[in-house]
Amino acid sequence: MAMLAAGCGSGGNGGGGGGNSGPADTLVAYTGQAGDYQRNFNPYAPTMIEGPGNIFEPLFFYNVARDGEPTPRLATEFSWNDSGTELSITTRENVTWSDGEPFTAHDVAFTFDMVRANQTMNAIGFEGESEVIDDTHLVVRYPQPAYLEAPSVLGKLWIVPEHIWGAFEDPAQNTVQEPVGTGPFVLGDFKPQAFTLSANPTYWGGEPAVKNIRFVSLSGNQAGADALAAGQIDFQTGPVPDIHNIEKNYPGYEGITAHIFQIALFTCSDTALGCSGPQTDPAVRHAIYHAIDRTQINTLAYQDTAAEISPGFALPGRDDAVISDGLTDRIAPMEPDTARAEQVLTGAGWAKGGDGIYAKDGEKLSLSVRVVSGWTDVITAADTMTQQLKAAGIELTVQQSSWNEWSDARGRGDFELVFDSLYPGPAPDPYYTYNYFFHGDNTAPAGEVANPNFARYDNPEVNAALDALQQIDPEDTAARQPHFDTIQTRLEADMPYIPVLIGGTTSEYNARKFTGWPSEDDLYAFPAVWQRPDNSQIYLNLKPAGGE
Structure with a gap:
């Protein structure tokens, strides 16, 4: 999952007319890629560049932007038994893989079994056992109630073809250069600087009106803003100058902002x-938390589009009912408290040296934070933070690299700090973010690939609370709250991810060239170019302006 880009850029605005981005039925998308694409469409690989939703489909689409019934994709129905231990699924009939082979429930069971057998692929902690009843029916059985599995299993597992993937020796690491899927798009041409997904003429839902999606690589956020001004791209999620006046500054384009991704400093913590x-010391993590000036970062890096964050990582606003009363800070302070930061450090045995930087046992409190080259908002935030932390006696160095190198280091734990975001699960429930990023089952020793608990956080109390929530009907809010209290208070105390802000995810899109984009009144998918599978729902909904 790519880090959200929703902050400021520099440079002048332009007068792009939204008409220079190629043929009327080709959408040019910029995901923030800076550097060459590495040809890998394995939807379960950390270095995957595209595929979920567009090539490899889930069984249902769950819209994290609003509550509502899931939209059928490769399945048409599902139901639980009375005890919440058996999930029955009906798969769609008359679907073929893009190579012409028939899709059946056997492919679904194969995918589920593959994910369960490969820990690095199993970001949702799936433990179900699958049984195929016939070509369009299967049952997934659990040893205990698993109500909360449904959105993850049905909405976040990408179904792959058994007749191809069955031959992979290591599916978690296998590079997929010629993807075969059931989705609305297939791989067209590929070059390191750009590749194309073309409409699947045999797609079960009908061939999409958008005939080509061209994913381009640029040098970074500023290049994205420049390309937008020149009318050379149709869809991006990222910073542009004067972000509150997109329609005025970029004729033909419109913008939309949503808040759901939680910006944090990921720490290799354990x-x-x-x-x-030094970041393995909880006192250091807490000192950084108190030394951050979030108001300044929001203004300088994000043009005041970001929002307040809770150290318990439940979303303010959406999750107000479950934010724990046991938290010391219900909301992370927007203003810095340098004195509090220094108190935390001295209490843990750190002493300030003559250069103003703390040290302990001969180790200087000097840290590096990894960021992606070209992501101007993130770089601005990190650079700003270096000055803020210096005032609290903490030395921070910004380490820029390509997305591929950054992603690989993040996965293997080759970092002290990473500037990234925690992403939501398939439904508007904080359980999923907790389970993904904080459950010990989703991490691994440094040097091995963790996915997505990159902080290497493994707390028995948190694990037990998450396992208990899995067995409780989501409607029973009273029974759930004690477990949310445990999770949030432990996260605040341990702070493996240092909360920064809730990112204001702003996307710009070519409204003159295509109709059907999400809007505040019709938020049918989370509006971000890199959000999967939401982006596939958007592409399916678009039509060339002026077309039939």
Whole structure:
């Protein structure tokens, strides 16, 4: 999952007319890619560049932007038994893979079994056992109630063809250069600087009106803003100058902002799992938390589009009812408290040196934070933070690299800090973010690939609370709250992810060239070019302006 880009850029605005981006039925998308694309369409690989939703489909689409019934994709119905231990699924009939082979429930069971057998692919902690009843029916059985599995299993597992993937020796690591899927698009041409997904003429839902999606690589956010001004791209999620006046500054384009991704400093936190560096000390993590000036970062890096964040990582606004009363800070302070930061450090045995930087046992409190080259908003935020932390006696160095290198380092734990975002699950429930990023089952020792608990956080109390929530009907809010209290208070105390802000995810799109974009009145999918599978729902909904 790519880091959200929703902040400021520099440079002048332009007068792009939204008419220079190629043929009327070709959509040019910029995802923030800076550097060459590496040809890998394995939807379960950390270095995957595209595929979920567009090539490889889920069974249903769950819209994290609003509550509502899931939209059928490769399945048409599902139901639980009375005890919440059996999930029955009916798959769609008359679907073929893009190579012409028939899709059946056997492919679904194969995918489920593959994910369960490969820990690095199993970001949702799936433990179900699948049984195929016939070509259009299967049952997934659990040893205990698993109500909360449904949105993850049905909405976030990408179904792959058994007749191809069955031959993969290591599906988690296998590079997929010629993807075969059931989705609305297939791979067209590929070059390191750009590749094309073309409409699937045999798609079960009918061939999409958007005939080509061209994904381009640019040098970074500023290049994206420049390309937008020149009318050379049709869809991007990222910073542009004067972000509150997109329609005025970029004729033909419109913008939309949503808040759901939680910006944080990911720390390699656990020495027992091979992490090393000052950030493994919880006192250091808390000192950074108190030393951050979030108001300044919001203004300088994000043009005041970001929002307040809770150290318990439930979303303010959406999750107000479950934010724990046991938190010291219900909301992370927007203003810095340098004195509090220094108090935390001195209490943990750190002493300030003559250069103004703390040290302990001969180790200087000097850290590096990994960011992606060209992501101007993130770089601005990180650079701003270096000055803020210096005032609290903490030395921070910004380490820029390509997205591929950054993603690989993040997965293997080769970092002290990473500037990234926690993403939501398939439904508007904080459980999913907690389960993804904080459950010990989703991490690995440094040097091995973790997905997506990149912080190497493994707390038995949190694990037990998450396992308990899995067995409770989501409607029973009273029974759930004690477990949410445990999770949030432990996260605030341990702080493996240091909360920064809720990112204001702003996307710009070519309204003159295509109709059917999400809007505040019709938020049918989360409006971000890199959000999967939401982007596939958007592409399916678009039509060339002026077309039939």
